[in-house]
Structure formats: structure tokens, C-alpha cells
Amino acid sequence: MGKFRVSNSEYVQPFHRLQTQLSDLISETPPGERLPAEPDLARQLGVSRATLREAMRSFEAQGLIRRRQGVGTFVVGHPNIIETGLEVLESIEKMARKIKLDVSMGDLQIKEIAASPTHAQAFAIEEGSPLMDVRRVIFADNRPVAYLIDIVPEDVLMPSALKDGFTGSVLDFLLRQGSPQPISSSTEIQAIPAPPDIAHALEIQRGDVLLLFVAHLYSTDNRVIAYSLSYFIPGYFKFRVVRDVTSEHPFA
Amino acid sequence: MGKFRVSNSEYVQPFHRLQTQLSDLISETPPGERLPAEPDLARQLGVSRATLREAMRSFEAQGLIRRRQGVGTFVVGHPNIIETGLEVLESIEKMARKIKLDVSMGDLQIKEIAASPTHAQAFAIEEGSPLMDVRRVIFADNRPVAYLIDIVPEDVLMPSALKDGFTGSVLDFLLRQGSPQPISSSTEIQAIPAPPDIAHALEIQRGDVLLLFVAHLYSTDNRVIAYSLSYFIPGYFKFRVVRDVTSEHPFA
DNA sequence: GAGTGGTCTAGACCACCCC
DNA sequence: GGGTGGTCTAGACCACTCA
Numbered sequence: 290m291g292k293f294r295v296s297n298s299e300y301v302q303p304f305h306r307l308q309t310q311l312s313d314l315i316s317e318t319p320p321g322e323r324l325p326a327e328p329d330l331a332r333q334l335g336v337s338r339a340t341l342r343e344a345m346r347s348f349e350a351q352g353l354i355r356r357r358q359g360v361g362t363f364v365v366g367h368p369n370i371i372e373t374g375l376e377v378l379e380s381i382e383k384m385a386r387k388i389k390l391d392v393s394m395g396d397l398q399i400k401e402i403a404a405s406p407t408h409a410q411a412f413a414i415e416e417g418s419p420l421m422d423v424r425r426v427i428f429a430d431n432r433p434v435a436y437l438i439d440i441v442p443e444d445v446l447m448p449s450a451l452k453d454g455f456t457g458s459v460l461d462f463l464l465r466q467g468s469p470q471p472i473s474s475s476t477e478i479q480a481i482p483a484p485p486d487i488a489h490a491l492e493i494q495r496g497d498v499l500l501l502f503v504a505h506l507y508s509t510d511n512r513v514i515a516y517s518l519s520y521f522i523p524g525y526f527k528f529r530v531v532r533d534v535t536s537e538h539p540f541a
Numbered sequence: 542m543g544k545f546r547v548s549n550s551e552y553v554q555p556f557h558r559l560q561t562q563l564s565d566l567i568s569e570t571p572p573g574e575r576l577p578a579e580p581d582l583a584r585q586l587g588v589s590r591a592t593l594r595e596a597m598r599s600f601e602a603q604g605l606i607r608r609r610q611g612v613g614t615f616v617v618g619h620p621n622i623i624e625t626g627l628e629v630l631e632s633i634e635k636m637a638r639k640i641k642l643d644v645s646m647g648d649l650q651i652k653e654i655a656a657s658p659t660h661a662q663a664f665a666i667e668e669g670s671p672l673m674d675v676r677r678v679i680f681a682d683n684r685p686v687a688y689l690i691d692i693v694p695e696d697v698l699m700p701s702a703l704k705d706g707f708t709g710s711v712l713d714f715l716l717r718q719g720s721p722q723p724i725s726s727s728t729e730i731q732a733i734p735a736p737p738d739i740a741h742a743l744e745i746q747r748g749d750v751l752l753l754f755v756a757h758l759y760s761t762d763n764r765v766i767a768y769s770l771s772y773f774i775p776g777y778f779k780f781r782v783v784r785d786v787t788s789e790h791p792f793a
Numbered sequence: 794g795a796g797t798g799g800t801c802t803a804g805a806c807c808a809c810c811c812c
Numbered sequence: 813g814g815g816t817g818g819t820c821t822a823g824a825c826c827a828c829t830c831a
Binding site: 578579580594608609610611612613614746747 | 817818
């Protein structure tokens with residue numbers, strides 16, 4: 290069939306109808322409750338499972354439902370949103386504390402790596418130079434919401450020092466350490482489909498959309514002391530920027 | 542089959558292998574050239590068309606390929622990237638001019654609408670109040686790259702005035718008009734799956750990822766004079782933010 | 794072991810573009 | 813008319829979770 294005829298000249302794609310039906314179903318289901326299993330739901334709604342799953346994708350991306358393999362699909366209550374201005378640089382932990390959100394870290398991995406071409410360019414060092422690679426998942430309300438990767442030269446972040454007192458924030462760690470002294474960062478904002486490994490860590494589907502911040506952290510002596518990739522699940526974060534109109538504008 | 546066995550204990554999902562193969566194929570194909578048709582390519586690569594299309598999604602989201610219904614899938618050369626800092630507010634036209642990019646506007650729609658609850662809140666006015674709704678597609682190098690919606694009260698932007706000399710930027714228009722005088726904006730940055738209508742206008746697949754800026758524009762008398770939604774195709778834009786470490790940080 | 798979501802297949806029909 | 817990408821189906825097997 291593919292599509293089905295509603296009147297002589299009007300086709301309605303299952304997808305559009307499905308989105309409405311799903312939206313209703315989700316809003317009628319109490320948060321925390323499980324939805325019917327996909328094969329059942331597909332039968333109920335009169336579509337194939339593939340079409341149903343495609344329509345469900347956008348709801349998951351908005352954080353309204355959560356799918357857990359082997360368990361089920363659950364309706365999520367209105368999530369607590371981590372909201373922050375981008376005027377100042379601060380760790381997720383500090384942002385979260387401000388809004389009294391329970392944030393924790395998991396899946397911490399610390400590796401020594403050799404500088405890739407990308408790393409070499411970021412730090413203005415030679416390829417193959419030793420670097421520390423620190424990556425972890427950030428949880429808020431027991432839900433993974435961000436995946437953070439920090440790349441730091443070994444002389445900036447002693448591997449041994451990391452063993453103690455690392456709570457998830459490389460920035461906070463460097464600030465406590467005191468030297469070199471972080472002073473500012475330059476961040477590029479992108480949106481990308483989640484790479485498979487990160488999708489897995491964040492318990493989302495590969496290809497789901499993520500916000501990506503690529504940041505260079507500078508010290509007081511103007512050196513790049515950290516290069517970081519921060520992947521955020523949209524819907525759990527809200528980033529705000531205040532901008533001024535350029536002064537030379539009016540008669541440009 | 543679903544997945545296939547490579548050795549006794551190792552499975553490789555077609556998806557991973559496909560991404561590599563597609564990446565190679567795309568990088569080996571001269572920009573502007575067409576890729577084989579999907580059914581052919583799927584056969585060549587030994588996967589079903591559904592799997593092939595799924596793997597192609599991420600490449601389209603990155604702007605590396607462009608799919609055109611009824612025509613074919615084309616390799617896109619390294620796109621000219623519109624890069625800008627977020628410290629100052631300026632129109633896409635101005636950004637583009639700086640990097641000598643050919644930018645134009647299309648599909649301009651100007652409507653009078655009644656304020657929705659969202660609009661009423663944004664402008665602090667009553668629901669149903671008359672507003673102007675201006676939306677259009679921004680093209681760069683003959684490719685749609687952004688979809689802009691501006692909502693403006695009728696007393697700020699005279700409908701008649703819009704008829705002449707509107708080139709795509711409400712900001713530039715208000716600046717030329719002089720009163721009320723725009724002075725700053727507050728913008729929220731999100732990432733969302735493209736809604737069907739916008740996906741269509743931007744010639745991407747529904748569900749593909751977009752960057753969304755939700756902005757409130759303020760005038761010198763501290764009034765909200767415009768509410769805008771800006772959808773950007775990632776890969777054609779690069780937004781940069783410079784942030785300073787908070788002063789109270791070191792011993793917090 | 795039973796049930797869930799995750800992935801993949803083979804085939805079909807559609808809308809669209811261009812000759 | 814012929815070929816392209818866009819959507820949908822029905823069915824299968826897999827990995828995962830939990831009792």
C-alpha cells in the first residue's frame with residue numbers, strides 16, 4: 290500500500306498521522322509508564338514496525354520517551370533542563386548545582402594517547418606527542434545527558450594526579466591545581482548525528498541528533514592547555530547567548 | 542542474515558562497514574558527480590536499500606552529499622562555511638558578505654497572523670493580537686542552507702514597508718528603518734530534528750538534524766521587537782563563542 | 794526462557810524530475 | 813516514459829534485560 294487514499298485527491302502519509310497519534314499517546318501516558326511493545330503498537334496503529342520506529346525517533350530526540358533495549362519504551366516526565374548562559378565558562382557540575390539538579394559521572398576512561406593530526410594542530414605540537422585522553426558520561430537524574438572528551442598534554446595534567454579527586458570536570462580540576470591557570474576558551478557549536486560509540490554510551494539511537502561543542506581552553510600564558518569535545522543530548526540543555534548590535538551597523 | 546560472522550567471535554554490523562565504504566566512495570568521487578542509484582549501490586555493497594539509506598543520512602547531515610528526488614545523489618565539494626562569532630549580532634547576509642559567499646533569499650512568505658500563546662508570552666501582549674510573520678529560505682552557492690522565521694508586531698514593521706526593499710534580513714531592515722532601534726538580542730541554541738515542512742523547504746530529509754536559534758530582539762526602550770526562529774543546516778555554519786573563566790572560580 | 798528494543802532484508806508503490 | 817530518491821510493508825534474526 291505505502292500510502293492510503295483519504296479522498297479522491299488527497300493522500301495522507303502514515304508518518305504524519307502517526308506523529309499525531311504518538312503525541313497523543315505519550316501525553317496521555319503518565320511519566321514513568323511503559324508504552325506497548327513495538328510490534329503490538331505497530332499493529333494497533335496499523336503501520337509496520339519500521340514506520341512506527343521512524344516516527345518515534347523524533348520523540349526520543351526531544352527527550353519525551355526513552356527506549357531501553359530488552360526493557361521497553363518509557364514516557365519521560367518533563368525533564369529538568371540545564372540552562373546556562375555562554376558568557377562565562379563553567380563546568381556542567383557548577384551549572385547543575387545552580388539549578389539543584391543531581392548530576393553524577395560514570396564510565397570514566399583515562400588513557401594515554403599519541404597526538405593525532407587533529408590534536409597536533411590544536412596544541413601546536415608534533416604528531417605522536419603524548420597526551421591524556423579523559424572521557425566520561427554525565428548523568429542527570431540517573432539519565433545520561435552528555436558525553437565529554439578532554440584531551441590534555443601530560444605536562445598540564447599529571448596522570449597520577451587524576452587518580453585522586455577527579456569528579457568529572459577537567460576545568461574544575463585545572464582550576465584547583467592552579468598552574469597553568471585557565472583563563473578563557475574558544476568554542477565552536479555544531480549539531481551532528483551521534484557516532485555509534487557515543488550513541489551507545491548515551492543510550493540513544495545512532496544517528497540521533499547531538500549538540501557538539503568543540504573547545505580550546507587557554508591559559509594565562511596564552512597556551513592551549515585543553516582540547517575538548519562535549520556532546521549534549523538536546524532537550525536536557527538550553528544554551529543562551531546575549532549579543533549586541535554592532536556599532537557600525539546603522540549606516541553600513 | 543542481519544549481521545554476518547567474520548570470525549568465530551566477532552560480528553560486524555553492515556552499518557559500520559557501510560559507513561567506511563561510503564566515506565571512501567564519497568571522497569573518491571569528484572564534487573558535483575552523481576553517485577550510483579540507490580538500488581544499484583545497495584546491490585554493489587551487498588546491503589538492502591533501507592540500510593544503505595540509513596548510512597547515507599549522516600553524510601547528508603554533514604553536507605557531504607545532497608540527495609535530490611527524481612534526480613540523484615550528488616557529492617558536494619567542501620562547502621564554503623559561514624563562520625561567525627556570536628559576540629555581535631549580525632545578519633546572515635553580512636556574515637556571508639565578509640567571506641565573499643554568494644547568498645540569496647527565496648520562498649519569501651509574508652503573512653498577517655494572530656498571536657499564539659507562545660507569541661503572546663514572547664512579546665508580553667495578548668493572544669490574538671496582530672503580528673507579521675516573515676519566513677524565507679536562505680541560499681548559499683545555490684543550495685538552501687537556512688530557514689528563517691521572524692515574528693514582528695505590526696507597529697514595529699509596517700506591512701506596506703516590507704513590500705519594498707526587503708532583502709531577507711529583518712534585522713537589517715529594522716536598522717535601516719531606525720525606529721524602534723534594535724540594540725541587543727538574547728538567543729537560545731538548540732538542536733532538533735527537522736520538522737517536515739522545513740525539511741522540505743531546505744531539501745533535506747525529515748528528521749535530519751538542524752541547529753535552531755530562538756532569539757528575542759530588544760530595542761533601546763527595552764521592548765521585544767522581534768521573535769525569530771532560525772534553522773541552520775549544520776556543516777554550512779560554524780558558530781564560535783569566546784568565554785572567560787568566572788572570576789569567583791579559583792577557590793569556589 | 795520469555796519478551797523487549799535494535800538491525801537488516803526483499804520487495805513494492807509513490808512523487809518527482811527530465812527527456 | 814523512464815529513472816531517481818522517498819516511503820512503507822512484512823518478516824526475520826539479533827542483543828539485551830530480567831525473572
